[in-house]
Amino acid sequence: MRMLFIVDPLERLGLAGDTSYALMLEAQRREHEVWTCQLEHLGLEHDDPIAEAQLTLVRPGATPAEAFSVEPHVSIPLEAFDVVMMRKDPPVDTAYLHATWILEQARGKTLLVNDPRGLRELNEHLAVLRFPELTPPTVVTRSARRLAAFQREQGGAIVVKPVDGYGGLGVFVVRDGDPNTSSLIENATGAGTRWTVAQRYLPEATAGDKRIVLFDGEPVGAVLRVPARNEARGNLHVGGKPVRTELDVDDLAIIRAVAPVLREHGQLLVGLDVIGGKLTELNITSPTGIRHIEALEGRNVSGLVLEGLERKARARAGQPS
Numbered sequence: 001m002r003m004l005f006i007v008d009p010l011e012r013l014g015l016a017g018d019t020s021y022a023l024m025l026e027a028q029r030r031e032h033e034v035w036t037c038q039l040e041h042l043g044l045e046h047d048d049p050i051a052e053a054q055l056t057l058v059r060p061g062a063t064p065a066e067a068f069s070v071e072p073h074v075s076i077p078l079e080a081f082d083v084v085m086m087r088k089d090p091p092v093d094t095a096y097l098h099a100t101w102i103l104e105q106a107r108g109k110t111l112l113v114n115d116p117r118g119l120r121e122l123n124e125h126l127a128v129l130r131f132p133e134l135t136p137p138t139v140v141t142r143s144a145r146r147l148a149a150f151q152r153e154q155g156g157a158i159v160v161k162p163v164d165g166y167g168g169l170g171v172f173v174v175r176d177g178d179p180n181t182s183s184l185i186e187n188a189t190g191a192g193t194r195w196t197v198a199q200r201y202l203p204e205a206t207a208g209d210k211r212i213v214l215f216d217g218e219p220v221g222a223v224l225r226v227p228a229r230n231e232a233r234g235n236l237h238v239g240g241k242p243v244r245t246e247l248d249v250d251d252l253a254i255i256r257a258v259a260p261v262l263r264e265h266g267q268l269l270v271g272l273d274v275i276g277g278k279l280t281e282l283n284i285t286s287p288t289g290i291r292h293i294e295a296l297e298g299r300n301v302s303g304l305v306l307e308g309l310e311r312k313a314r315a316r317a318g319q320p321s
Contacts, residue, residue, distance in 0.1 A: 001082040001313055002033040004053055007098075007286075008089050009038060011064045019290040019301035020087040021067065028058040030310075031057050035081070036070065039095055042102045048076040049105040052277055075249055079109035082313040085285045090124075090166035100239060110159075111313050114264025114284050122265055125163055127282045129259060134254050134279040136200040142192050144185045150198050151176070155206045157201035162189040166285075203278030211289040212272040213301070216312075217259030220304045221293035222247055242292040250277030258282070268312075269305065 007020050009011065015021050027034050034056045041052040052285055054070040061067030078084055084106060088096060100116035107116075128135050139150050140163065151158045156176035165171065165241045172184045207224035212219055224245035247255075258279070261269055271287025273280045292299045314320070 001310065002085045003027050003028070003033065003085065003309075004037065004051060004076075004078070004081045004209065005056075005085045005087055006037055006039065006042070006051075007087045009069070010036060010056075010068045013096065014063065014066055014187045015061065015067055017288055017291050020152065021231055022290045022294065022302045022303060023085070024056070024058045025060065026300070026306045030048070030306060032306075035076070035239055036068075037073075038180045039099050039190070041073070042099050042103060045077075047105055049109075050075055051078060064274045065244045077108040078103075078159075079152060081110050082317070083111045083113060086112065086116065086119065089286050091120070091164055092123075092285065093164075109307070111316050112266070113268045113309065114270075118262075118265030119269045119284060122267065122282065122284055124163065124281055124283055124285065125161065127284075128279050131254075131257055131279060134257060136202055136275075136278045136280065138199045140195055140197050142189050142195055144182075144189055144192065147174075147185045147189065148181075149194065149200055154200040158198045159201050159205075160184065160196050162188070163195045163197055168321050171229075174203075187196065199280065201277045202278060202280075202291060208240075208243060208245075209280065210251065210274045211283075211287075212247065212255065212274060213287060213289045213293065214255065214259070214262065214270045214272065215305050216268050217255070217263050219251075219255055221290070221297065221299075221301045223289050223292045223296065242296060244296040247249075248277075250274070254279050268308070288294050 005020055005024060013021055024034050024283045035053040036056045037053040042048050048162060052073040053076050054073055055180060059071040100120050103112055103116040105113060129138060137147060137154060141147060149175055160173050160174055161171040172188060174181055174184050208224040210222055210224050212222045222245050224241040224243040226243050227240055254274060267284050271283035271289055293301050
């Protein structure tokens with residue numbers, strides 16, 4: 001296969017935990033062509049979507065300089081790739097939105113992972129509210145007064161985060177008795193200018209939040225992200241510790257409920273965040289976790305994903321599976 005990975009600049013990738021790097025390594029091992037580009041390298045020639053892409057040699061390494069060797073940029077139609085992996089990290093801003101419109105022009109010409117329509121329609125923080133029975137009590141508001149009332153309704157502790165947030169940025173636990181409560185709420189809402197997601201604080205968060213990685217609606221692995229001391233967030237890049245875990249009955253029920261919606265929206269590679277048996281986020285832009293699962297369990301999770309991509313690419317091309 002010829003694969004294009006739309007990623008952040010290679011020199012900025014945190015290789016120790018980067019799922020894109022794990023998938024590129026596995027693709028290289030399977031002797032697929034690996035090409036890379038950034039968001040700004042996408043474009044249209046009339047109605048033909050193209051990328052100014054670089055053929056990329058990928059190898060094990062501790063730093064991007066060790067891990068990647070690239071050829072000069074070449075203009076290539078997206079239809080020349082068997083798979084196009086949209087792996088640009090958030091924010092889902094105007095440039096990201098425009099990129100999804102360009103990718104729309106490649107529909108039916110290549111396998112798009114994840115589908116650009118779904119990337120637009122399924123906000124990572126709000127999409128979980130399609131499954132209210134699976135989520136903690138939640139409000140979305142610009143009103144500091146409503147957040148304060150919601151905090152009282154939920155027993156005095158809530159988590160607030162921006163609708164367009166990512167990577168744990170802007171996530172606060174707001175508790176009764178904290179002298180900074182008013183400031184935290186004002187900051188979260190931008191003094192009434194930004195929509196904020198607020199959820200009941202789940203005490204189980206101290207034991208970690210579970211990242212479940214799905215491919216085509218099926219679990220390929222999970223990792224528990226345990227917050228560092230004096231830290232409310234389990235995100236690994238802010239000091240969370242990856243711990244081996246298993247799927248339980250609550251996790252399996254969540255997967256059964258969300259899988260049809262993910263398939264309907266063309267979301268193949270997805271990360272679910274679960275705390276205390278409750279679905280808190282649905283990660284579709286560039287979900288991580290694969291490298292940590294592989295390190296903890298000693299198995300090739302990237303291989304499972306690549307096998308799935310190979311099957312789908314063959315099916316799209318009308319080849320036998």
